Structure formats: C-alpha cells, structure tokens
Amino acid sequence: MAASSKDLALAIIHFLTTSVANKTVSEEFAESVDVAIDCIADAFAVDKADAPTAVDGRSLLDFVNDPARAPAHSLIxxxxxxxxxxxxxxxxxxxxxKDFDTAIAKYTEAIGLGASYAVFLSNRAAAYSSSSQHAKAVEDAKAAIALDPGFSKAFSRLGLAEYALGNAKAAMEAYKRGLDIEGSQPSDAMKRGYETAKKRVEEELDDCISEGEVAKSSGASQDASGAGAGTGASAGGFPNLSSMFGGGGMPSLSEMMNNPQLMQAAQNLMSNPEAIQGLMNNPALQGMAKQFLGGQGGQNKPKE
Structure with missing residues (x-):
C-alpha cells in the first residue's frame, strides 16, 4: 500500500486519539474509538506510536482546512x-x-531542523530529567503537550519532572491526565507515577495538619502561661507573696492556709513543675522560708 495512504491512516489515528484525550468524544464512546484506532492500525500495518510524527506532524484538520497545501508541504x-x-x-x-548530554544534543539538532514534533520534545524532556535538568524537562513536556494533547508520554515526562522539583500536586495531575488518555490499558509507568505522586500529596497534607495542631497547642500553652503570670505576679513570673500577705510580716501557717490567693498560687505551681523548680531557686523565697522556720515559726514551738 502506498506510503501516502499510511500517512493518512496515521493522521486519522492521531485525530481520534486527540479527540478522546481532549474530551471531544464523550467517555461513553471512548472505548469504541480505541477499538477503531486498533483496527485502523492493523488494517494499514502502521504503528500507533508514529501517529504524532506522520505527515510532518500535521493534523487531519490541517488537511481538511487547507487541502491545497497538504501534499506540497509533505513533499517539501x-x-x-x-x-x-x-x-x-x-x-x-x-x-x-546513559549518555544524556549526547542525547540532548541529538534531539536538539533534530528539533532545530524544524521537526518540533511532540515525540522529539518529549524525548528531550526525558533526557533533561535523566541529567537532573528538571525545569527544562517541564518546559519541553509542556511544549509537547501543546503540540499534541493526546500524546500520553508527554504527560508522563511532565509528571516525573514536576515530582523531582517537589511539585507533587502538579505531578499527580499530569499523571492523571496521562491515565485518562491511556484509558482502559494504562501503562505501568503511568500508574506507578500517579500512585507515588498521590501518596506524596497525602503526606504533605497530613504534615500541614500536624503542624497546624502543634501551633494551635503552643499558642494555647502560651496564653495559659500569660494568664498565670498576670495579676499578683512578681518578676520572673512568680507570685507576689508580699501582696498576698497585705504587705505585712510573715503570716502563721493557719493564716497561710486560709489565704485564697496563696492557695490558688500553690495550685498553679503544682501544675507547673518548671515553675516550682524556679521558685525554689528564688533568693527572696528562700529568705522568707528561713524567716518562717526561724523567727515566725518559733511561735508554734512548745515553751521550754
């Protein structure tokens, strides 16, 4: 069969594949279109993978809209x-x-000849990713998609590059579009890429939730500390004992037990071990304790 007939068959395959990818054909008929694509490929003995580069990458609509140019353009x-x-x-x-620099050079030379086909750009995107030039890989993959929205490999290249750049959500979306194009027979690489990116997105979401809970808990603790160090607190956040005692001397034990402010302060200290340790090291409190045990405490000693 003549080469021109094969080119036309590939152009039809390309048109049908793109129509499924961009939802021109509803999902209800997508499977039927896939069957038609396989039948055309078998009948004309062509490889579906060659469809994007057939007849210089021109679409079937180009032939319909400008039939006069199509043959000449193809021959030239x-x-x-x-x-x-x-x-x-x-x-x-x-x-x-694994000679990625040479691969990039060869693909670039081919593209420089005017062969800006989706497959050429997609291949160079793969080479860029392999040499850790992920930003350039994203550019080439997006350019390939713009030329051929139905070329699933371009979405796989885009997903890989976005993931390597830390953009898990963008990677997941790219792989998802690739899976939609591949339909009922998705490639293992596309499925693995999608699941990996999806898992990372879920992990990032969990991390954000955990960080938010920690921040909220920390804020609540600070508010509670601030409330305890407010009225009736001396320098260092400790209770101002002199204000509780009315500015007088050291009270007796019974007076201390009946002082509501002092009892509240004691309860607050018992719930904060760090504050207790700091209070025990406070020189002022140590002096008051000595005073209580020595002078004032003598009031409760039995007379000799």
Whole structure:
C-alpha cells in the first residue's frame, strides 16, 4: 500500500486519539474509538506510536482546512523529516547508553531542523530529567503537550519532572491526565507515577495538619502561661507573696492556709513543675522560708 495512504491512516489515528484525550468524544464512546484506532492500525500495518510524527506532524484538520497545501508541504519536508528521525534514533541510542548530554544534543539538532514534533520534545524532556535538568524537562513536556494533547508520554515526562522539583500536586495531575488518555490499558509507568505522586500529596497534607495542631497547642500553652503570670505576679513570673500577705510580716501557717490567693498560687505551681523548680531557686523565697522556720515559726514551738 502506498506510503501516502499510511500517512493518512496515521493522521486519522492521531485525530481520534486527540479527540478522546481532549474530551471531544464523550467517555461513553471512548472505548469504541480505541477499538477503531486498533483496527485502523492493523488494517494499514502502521504503528500507533508514529501517529504524532506522520505527515510532518500535521493534523487531519490541517488537511481538511487547507487541502491545497497538504501534499506540497509533505513533499517539501520529506528529506528533512528523514534526517530528523535519524537524529532522533541517535538520541535514543545515547539514552540507552546513559549518555544524556549526547542525547540532548541529538534531539536538539533534530528539533532545530524544524521537526518540533511532540515525540522529539518529549524525548528531550526525558533526557533533561535523566541529567537532573528538571525545569527544562517541564518546559519541553509542556511544549509537547501543546503540540499534541493526546500524546500520553508527554504527560508522563511532565509528571516525573514536576515530582523531582517537589511539585507533587502538579505531578499527580499530569499523571492523571496521562491515565485518562491511556484509558482502559494504562501503562505501568503511568500508574506507578500517579500512585507515588498521590501518596506524596497525602503526606504533605497530613504534615500541614500536624503542624497546624502543634501551633494551635503552643499558642494555647502560651496564653495559659500569660494568664498565670498576670495579676499578683512578681518578676520572673512568680507570685507576689508580699501582696498576698497585705504587705505585712510573715503570716502563721493557719493564716497561710486560709489565704485564697496563696492557695490558688500553690495550685498553679503544682501544675507547673518548671515553675516550682524556679521558685525554689528564688533568693527572696528562700529568705522568707528561713524567716518562717526561724523567727515566725518559733511561735508554734512548745515553751521550754
């Protein structure tokens, strides 16, 4: 069968694939369209993966809207197209050998010839990701998607690059769109990428919730401390004992037990071990304790 017929078959496949991806065809008929794509590919002995690069990357609508230009355009660029595909093949070999710099150079040379096909940009995005140039990978993947919204591999490249940049939510969304395009037969790589990104998004959400709870709890503790260190507190946050005793001398034990302010302060101290330790080291309190045990405390001693 003539090459032009195969090109047209690939253009039809490309049109149908894109129509499913951008929801031009409702999900109700998406599976039927997928079957039609497989039938066309088998009948014309073409590879569906070649659809984005067929007839110089032009869509079926280009032929319908501008039929006069279509044949000439295809013939003019045929030699360039072959050279670009050869460069792409060299880039693929370099990728297999993990020579990412060479792969980037080959893909860039092919694109420079005017072969700005989605597959070329997507391949270079993969090479950029492999060499840790993730921001450039995002740019190429998005450019590939703009050229061919139905090219699922471009979404996989975008998801990988976004995830590497720490953008888990953007990665998850990219993989989800890729899964939608692949339909009932999603690739393992797309599924793994989506699940990994989704798990990371959930972890980040849990972390945000936990941090919010800690901040709220810390704020409540500070408010409680501030309330305890308000009225009736001396320097250092300790109770102002002299104010509780009316500015007089050291009271007797019975007077202390009947003083509501002092009892409240004692309860507050018992609930705050750190405050108790600090209070025990307070020189003023130590002096008062000595006074109580010595002078004032003598009032309760039995007479000799």
């Amino acid at each position: 660029d045929e030699e360039t197209k072959d050279k670009a595909n050869a460069l792409k093949g060299e880039g693929n070999k370099a990728m297999a050998a």
